[in-house]
Ligand SMILES: Nc1ncnc2c1ncn2[C@@H]1O[C@H](COP(=O)(O)OP(=O)(O)OP(=O)(O)O)[C@@H](O)[C@H]1O
């Protein structure tokens with residue numbers, strides 16, 4: 001059985017973060033492991049509290065995972081502070097982790113900041129260059145390239161500029177633009193578009209977490225990056241289309257509907 005590790009924050013409401021990742025990995029028929037960087041008190045209406053893990057404890061969790069059950073792929077989500085980011089980067093290097101997908105989580109779907117400015121800098125310097133692919137959404141891509149993104153042309157320019165900075169592939173998710181749900185993968189050559197119809201479903205809590213863990217699963221299964229993104233997007237689209245409607249705000253996906 002393939003093993004996939006998620007390094008992320010806990011979402012007690014179950015739709016994003018560690019919980020979304022474990023559900024996604026499990027329905028892909030893979031063995032899920034988790035290194036928890038922070039506990040969040042959140043639900044479909046917002047993030048109300050964040051309790052960060054001590055950096056040494058994040059390191060200890062990584063030692064326990066890598067020294068025993070080596071992951072075939074690693075997904076990184078919310079990492080919250082610079083010291084945690086540095087420990088994660090050091091341990092990933094120490095264990096020569098493979099197939100790393102970094103979702104540079106900065107803001108929640110509900111608009112709350114999940115990353116401090118100092119942590120943003122550490123993320124860019126230390127963690128993004130380790131990713132086989134990084135998966136910013138539109139506001140995150142804007143923060144990373146310092147320019148506004150309003151259309152597909154802007155997405156293309158941003159992907160190239162971010163990719164040149166980090167040295168790896170970039171998938172910019174277009175969920176926050178209007179019209180079709182277009183994501184752009186840039187891996188050094190001609191960019192590749194992944195286009196799905198926009199689903200009229202306001203319940204999009206955890207779409208980004210779910211997509212990045214599904215990409216990690218496909219990489220663990222041995223698919224090349226383009227195929228991994230294609231499969232992950234198909235999974236995400238099905239999970240969104242299933243039309244689960246829970247909570248008072250932007251609700252979660254049906255992770256079970258995707259496979
Ligand atoms: N209404 C929608 N219909 C179809 N696909 C969507 C829709 N909204 C988002 N997506 C897709 O979901 C994936 C995640 O994109 P999105 O831009 O929502 O990420 P995100 O903001 O990081 O997510 P989150 O912060 O909610 O976890 C992308 O593949 C995007 O195209």
Ligand SMILES: Cc1ncc(CO)c(N)n1
Nearest residue numbers: 009010016017078108109
């Ligand atoms: C813990 C966590 N990670 C990521 C997101 C992004 O949606 C969230 N809301 N919560």
